[in-house]
Amino acid sequence: GEDVEQSLFLSVREGDSSVINCTYTDSSSTYLYWYKQEPGAGLQLLTYIFSNMDMKQDQRLTVLLNKKDKHLSLRIADTQTGDSAIYFCAVDPGYSSASKIIFGSGTRLSIRP
């Protein structure tokens, strides 16, 4: 089955760009998602990209998809303290009739002043 991997921690300086990386195993994956979870809260859908796209930009967020390497990244420009959270990559493997998506274990982003 699909496996989704993320590094556990990332620390960046306020104002710099953050790049959170994710790798997945199933080449038939259709939709790929990024979620944000603030402390004590549910997950918030940030953005998603369809597998026939290479890039998607939404304000400070840029998603890059390399299908050949099965690599997905989320870039946050001008990182602010409010961006501190856990970021989850999630992948739709394309074979579930119940829209089950597979989540990575999350990357905790911390911001240094």
Next chain:
Amino acid sequence: SQTIHQWPATLVQPVGSPLSLECTVEGTSNPNLYWYRQAAGRGLQLLFYSVGIGQISSEVPQNLSASRPQDRQFILSSKKLLLSDSGFYLCAWSPRTGVSEQYFGPGTRLTVT
């Protein structure tokens, strides 16, 4: 617009007591529904999902059960709680057709003592 509610927000229960967590969705029909557990603020474990009233699929064997008595209501239950049932429980919904994105509720923090 669609909203998803979970209650209670927090719960402290003794070992061996019963459990009932409720999730309701507004503003959509025939959603797919999901229960996840998150331990120690990390990755998500899919517990149950449902594609319709009375249709429940279990992802992992455990001390919990789920029911869907109405189209937009999803209930997580246990007859006797274990210490290992402590965690953050998240309910999510996704549209029955189209993009597979999932939308999460605010979660229930369960502590079993």
